[in-house]
Amino acid sequence: MPNNDINPFYRRKTLTDINQFYGRKEEIKKVFSLIRVAESCSLIGERRIGKSSFLQYIIHPQTRASYGLPLERYIVGYFDFLGYTNLTPSDFWNLILEELSYEINDEKLSLKIEEMRKSEIKLQDLSRLMKELHQKGFQTTILLDEFEYAASNPNFDLSFFGGLRNLSTNCGLAYVIASTNDLLELYYVKNVIGSPFFNIFTNVFLGPFPEDEALELIKSPLEESCVSFSEKDVDFIFKIAGLHPFFLQLACYHLFDAYKSKQLKEEEARFRHTLANFKNDALRHFKYYWDNSNDEEKIIFAALSILEQRDSRGFRRGELEGVLDEKQLKSLENRGLIKNAVSPQTGAKPEVMVFSSAFGEWIVEEITSQRGTVSFEEWVDKVKPKGRINEAASAVRNTLSKVNPRYWEMLTRWVSQPGNLDKGKKLLETMFTGILNAGIICDFVFSQ
Ligand SMILES: Nc1ncnc2c1ncn2[C@@H]1O[C@H](COP(=O)(O)OP(=O)(O)OP(=O)(O)O)[C@@H](O)[C@H]1O
Numbered sequence: 078m079p080n081n082d083i084n085p086f087y088r089r090k091t092l093t094d095i096n097q098f099y100g101r102k103e104e105i106k107k108v109f110s111l112i113r114v115a116e117s118c119s120l121i122g123e124r125r126i127g128k129s130s131f132l133q134y135i136i137h138p139q140t141r142a143s144y145g146l147p148l149e150r151y152i153v154g155y156f157d158f159l160g161y162t163n164l165t166p167s168d169f170w171n172l173i174l175e176e177l178s179y180e181i182n183d184e185k186l187s188l189k190i191e192e193m194r195k196s197e198i199k200l201q202d203l204s205r206l207m208k209e210l211h212q213k214g215f216q217t218t219i220l221l222d223e224f225e226y227a228a229s230n231p232n233f234d235l236s237f238f239g240g241l242r243n244l245s246t247n248c249g250l251a252y253v254i255a256s257t258n259d260l261l262e263l264y265y266v267k268n269v270i271g272s273p274f275f276n277i278f279t280n281v282f283l284g285p286f287p288e289d290e291a292l293e294l295i296k297s298p299l300e301e302s303c304v305s306f307s308e309k310d311v312d313f314i315f316k317i318a319g320l321h322p323f324f325l326q327l328a329c330y331h332l333f334d335a336y337k338s339k340q341l342k343e344e345e346a347r348f349r350h351t352l353a354n355f356k357n358d359a360l361r362h363f364k365y366y367w368d369n370s371n372d373e374e375k376i377i378f379a380a381l382s383i384l385e386q387r388d389s390r391g392f393r394r395g396e397l398e399g400v401l402d403e404k405q406l407k408s409l410e411n412r413g414l415i416k417n418a419v420s421p422q423t424g425a426k427p428e429v430m431v432f433s434s435a436f437g438e439w440i441v442e443e444i445t446s447q448r449g450t451v452s453f454e455e456w457v458d459k460v461k462p463k464g465r466i467n468e469a470a471s472a473v474r475n476t477l478s479k480v481n482p483r484y485w486e487m488l489t490r491w492v493s494q495p496g497n498l499d500k501g502k503k504l505l506e507t508m509f510t511g512i513l514n515a516g517i518i519c520d521f522v523f524s525q
Pocket residue numbers: 087088089090091092097098099100101122123124125126127128129130131257294322323324326
């Protein structure tokens with residue numbers, strides 16, 4: 078009998094129970110269609126978007142079988158590079174062969190693998206083994222999580238990655254590698270590994286869920302529970318978590334807890350409890366996204382969050398065009414950190430906004446808090462900016478004196494870029510003058 082009291086939502090762990098996995102239908106189809114024909118793919122997604130859960134799901138025998146990849150033929154080896162910074166190629170292959178040996182139902186081959194694992198594993202031996210597997214009708218796929226660690230491991234040199242490519246081209250081996258970045262963008266890959274290895278990969282992006290899959294994630298776990306979420310609850314969850322599976326789980330987890338608490342009988346009290354706990358858990362992830370964004374992205378985040386909060390003043394997406402970098406906007410959208418949605422404040426046509434209202438609040442606090450003891454004038458005096466930067470500093474003097482000093486340099490540099498002096502200055506004035514005059518940095522979830 079299911080226990081109705083148990084919270085069915087997840088707070089942080091990677092999913093290993095396939096019954097708790099939702100959505101990703103398109104991406105799964107795509108990955109399996111590649112594996113079926115021995116093609117490799119690179120799974121790219123922002124931190125916490127669900128890469129490891131995805132790999133756990135597709136590796137599961139039940140999933141493979143249900144997508145028409147019979148276990149007697151399609152075998153997989155899984156390895157997570159997280160924390161393995163100094164692994165040698167031979168150690169790596171030893172671990173992979175151990176994984177494969179559990180999958181192979183062939184005594185002779187299993188013995189052969191056992192033998193190979195007793196000493197240093199060489200590419201020629203692997204090549205022979207993989208060819209034999211191929212001839213015996215096995216299609217082998219290797220799933221590699223946190224591939225960034227492999228790309229920056231000094232023991233994995235050009236010949237190691239060349240070997241991986243060789244095994245794929247000549248012996249029918251396929252790879253599914255998961256990483257946060259498009260690996261070809263990484264310095265190490267560009268300069269040390271070279272691109273030939275990565276030419277064999279088709280990119281599959283993991284982004285936010287489509288709305289129907291997000292609804293499934295919210296509603297299905299409640300089917301065997303005595304709690305149910307109302308439409309208003311769902312709107313509230315979408316508002317604070319966006320369509321991001323990890324944050325959806327987190328918001329649902331705390332709202333479920335609020336329903337179970339005897340003290341929280343009113344909707345508003347439940348929302349307050351959920352938001353406070355959600356923010357607490359989400360904080361370090363928000364900080365990670367912020368710290369791992371470049372200056373242009375930070376400016377986009379700041380502009381969208383601040384202007385969203387003062388939407389009543391009639392700010393529109395159109396005003397951002399030509400000021401914010403379209404390419405960066407697109408990249409943030411792909412990473413799931415901004416979205417096109419109808420603003421709860423105005424209910425008008427969809428506008429671009431930060432994916433989660435709680436993330437927006439965090440950004441506003443970050444960019445406007447911790448005002449130091451040094452005035453903007455004193456800072457300018459100390460730094461002595463020259464040329465365009467000096468011109469920009471004079472233009473934004475009044476505005477930046479009200480911003481967290483940590484961001485003075487970033488914003489001044491941004492305004493000093495060609496074409497930004499007028500528009501950039503106007504945007505900053507719109508953002509910061511409004512914020513400080515109206516004193517609107519507040520918890521706006523309840524201001525609808
Ligand atoms: N398809 C899904 N169905 C339900 N929940 C999901 C799904 N994908 C992700 N989640 C939720 O997101 C959380 C994070 O997932 P996961 O650990 O797989 O992300 P990740 O991309 O590997 O993160 P990291 O980059 O930090 O390694 C899980 O604990 C789970 O709560």
